Amino acid sequence: VLHGTAAAQGPASQDLLSDYWQQRADYDIRCTLDIEAKMLTGIERLTYTNNSPDTLRRYFIHLYPNAYRSADSELYRDFHPGTWVFLRDLPEENRGWLEIDTMTVGGEPASFTIDGTVLAGDFPRPLPPGGTVIFDMAFREKIRKRIGRAGYLGNHYDMAQWYPKIAVYDKTGWHQDQFRTGEFYGEFGTYEVSITLPDQYVIAATGLPVEGDPGWTRNEKPEHKDGGGHPGADAGVIYGTDSSGMKQGRDDAGLSLSPKTVRFRAVDVHDFAWCADPLFVVEEAKVGAFSVMSFYRQWNSAWADSALARTVNAVRLLDSLVGPYGWPQISIVDSPTHGGMEYPMLVMNGSPDMSLIVHEVTHMWFYGMLANNERDDAWLDEGPAQYFMFDWLAASTGRKDLWNRIGDSVIELHRSGFAEPVATPYHEFESSGLTMVYNKSALFLRALRIMVGDEVFEEILREYFSNWKFRHVDGETFLAVCEDVTGLELDDFFKQWIYSAKTCDYTLDRFKRREEDGLHWADLRIKRRGDMILPITLEFRLADGTVVQERLDGMPREIEKSFSFESKPE
Numbered sequence: 001v002l003h004g005t006a007a008a009q010g011p012a013s014q015d016l017l018s019d020y021w022q023q024r025a026d027y028d029i030r031c032t033l034d035i036e037a038k039m040l041t042g043i044e045r046l047t048y049t050n051n052s053p054d055t056l057r058r059y060f061i062h063l064y065p066n067a068y069r070s071a072d073s074e075l076y077r078d079f080h081p082g083t084w085v086f087l088r089d090l091p092e093e094n095r096g097w098l099e100i101d102t103m104t105v106g107g108e109p110a111s112f113t114i115d116g117t118v119l120a121g122d123f124p125r126p127l128p129p130g131g132t133v134i135f136d137m138a139f140r141e142k143i144r145k146r147i148g149r150a151g152y153l154g155n156h157y158d159m160a161q162w163y164p165k166i167a168v169y170d171k172t173g174w175h176q177d178q179f180r181t182g183e184f185y186g187e188f189g190t191y192e193v194s195i196t197l198p199d200q201y202v203i204a205a206t207g208l209p210v211e212g213d214p215g216w217t218r219n220e221k222p223e224h225k226d227g228g229g230h231p232g233a234d235a236g237v238i239y240g241t242d243s244s245g246m247k248q249g250r251d252d253a254g255l256s257l258s259p260k261t262v263r264f265r266a267v268d269v270h271d272f273a274w275c276a277d278p279l280f281v282v283e284e285a286k287v288g289a290f291s292v293m294s295f296y297r298q299w300n301s302a303w304a305d306s307a308l309a310r311t312v313n314a315v316r317l318l319d320s321l322v323g324p325y326g327w328p329q330i331s332i333v334d335s336p337t338h339g340g341m342e343y344p345m346l347v348m349n350g351s352p353d354m355s356l357i358v359h360e361v362t363h364m365w366f367y368g369m370l371a372n373n374e375r376d377d378a379w380l381d382e383g384p385a386q387y388f389m390f391d392w393l394a395a396s397t398g399r400k401d402l403w404n405r406i407g408d409s410v411i412e413l414h415r416s417g418f419a420e421p422v423a424t425p426y427h428e429f430e431s432s433g434l435t436m437v438y439n440k441s442a443l444f445l446r447a448l449r450i451m452v453g454d455e456v457f458e459e460i461l462r463e464y465f466s467n468w469k470f471r472h473v474d475g476e477t478f479l480a481v482c483e484d485v486t487g488l489e490l491d492d493f494f495k496q497w498i499y500s501a502k503t504c505d506y507t508l509d510r511f512k513r514r515e516e517d518g519l520h521w522a523d524l525r526i527k528r529r530g531d532m533i534l535p536i537t538l539e540f541r542l543a544d545g546t547v548v549q550e551r552l553d554g555m556p557r558e559i560e561k562s563f564s565f566e567s568k569p570e
Contacts, residue, residue, distance in 0.1 A: 026189040293331040409439055504530050
């Protein structure tokens with residue numbers, strides 16, 4: 001008996017689809033990188049289409065780099081009591097900003113205000129349903145020394161959240177959030193981005209190069225295989241180590257400032273990121289109709305071959321379990337960071353570790369093509385990313401206790417009273433955000449899989465992806481798909497796991513073995529100490545080597561049950 005799984009009566013996924021709409025934002029950006037001044041200047045044309053049923057009178061644009069202008073930003077305040085100690089004084093080299101020099105909306109000079117990382121203004125005329133308006137703007141960005149998710153380190157540039165980006169308008173209205181802890185949310189569209197920078201640079205980016213030389217054949221694969229090595233001096237870059245232990249470059253011999261321009265095009269994406277380094281080595285493999293690309297710094301031979309092969313394996317895993325990759329290319333980039341960060345078609349990784357690659361590649365499906373609000377519903381993409389990473393680790397290492405160990409971290413927070421609902425907006429977590437969003441949401445997916453079975457669980461993933469790729473999704477969307485596929489009412493299941501902080505605590509209070517009538521019996525008493533109610537799966541290992549599973553309704557506070565076997569339970 002599965003408690004709380006009656007026939008589904010909630011909104012079906014197809015009903016949600018029939019009422020669904022999303023805005024469109026197409027970008028044409030032309031920018032120039034000044035490596036001496038650490039500045040990026042550019043012009044941007046944003047073509048915005050109102051596909052909503054509402055007439056819009058105001059607009060909002062994100063200026064994300066302004067979060068690093070001073071220690072007064074919302075981002076600084078979020079991290080002030082935490083671990084980002086280096087943000088407290090925010091040294092000058094770590095400060096960055098994004099300024100709008102000129103802007104017109106619909107061909108008319110725009111009047112706007114800027115509050116932190118959000119620009120707000122009124123449309124010169126209300127934008128009706130189906131209407132389109134063009135924003136033209138000139139901008140300047142002061143690029144910070146790498147901190148957070150972007151910046152420069154020596155001659156290496158990671159450019160994320162770098163351009164003026166229209167806020168999302170969806171069924172709940174505008175999402176004009178300040179840049180705080182948590183991640184991002186964007187409108188789908190086509191990006192045409194031209195980047196002018198010194199000729200020696202090799203560029204990795206969202207999208208495909210359609211004009212100019214990105215430098216992908218410039219550098220040869222390193223010969224040393226010791227997992228590191230001294231960076232070559234041919235490109236005029238000497239690498240050292242900064243106080244954090246990260247390798248960094250300095251323009252010792254001097255890079256030629258002879259410019260080149262490379263234009264990239266990306267279709268059906270909701271963000272655009274790029275990385276540039278004169279020492280990138282590029283490797284490529286074909287998987288079906290799309291390319292897998294690996295970009296790594298020439299001295300970092302730990303990445304040679306391994307990152308590419310692991311990314312190919314991860315892509316094939318997701319392709320088979322969730323659905324076909326929908327873009328023409330995926331790039332994994334060697335970045336001077338800890339952990340990794342996902343963007344459409346591009347991942348910035350701090351190591352070529354397989355578990356990290358699985359996590360970040362999963363984001364191409366969950367966040368990239370299934371585009372949730374990463375601030376408000378972080379569990380919708382971090383949960384699957386962690387789930388597939390943990391599932392791969394358990395299968396590849398044979399560690400049968402892995403999921404139990406992951407559960408221990410969640411149980412400890414519940415027992416100590418520090419657990420918070422998984423669906424809490426990320427910047428509102430007080431203490432448990434990392435564990436709740438990453439680990440408990442992965443455990444939720446595993447519990448769903450155990451409850452409905454492997455085949456039905458995989459059908460849920462495929463149906464979710466097939467119906468909702470290249471659209472915005474939320475918890476209601478995923479619940480509707482789960483109910484459509486299973487035919488069960490799962491609202492209570494979601495509420496307990498995702499929208500509350502109820503404790504799941506079942507205790508095996510008694511276990512007694514006996515023999516009777518030629519059979520082996522196991523007498524059990526199970527007590528439910530927590531408020532969360534879930535189906536219970538029992539696994540008996542028998543003396544003859546077989547394993548038997550039994551399922552119980554987890555609703556009663558106390559369960560007494562006897563099971564019989566032909567072989568002795570161990």
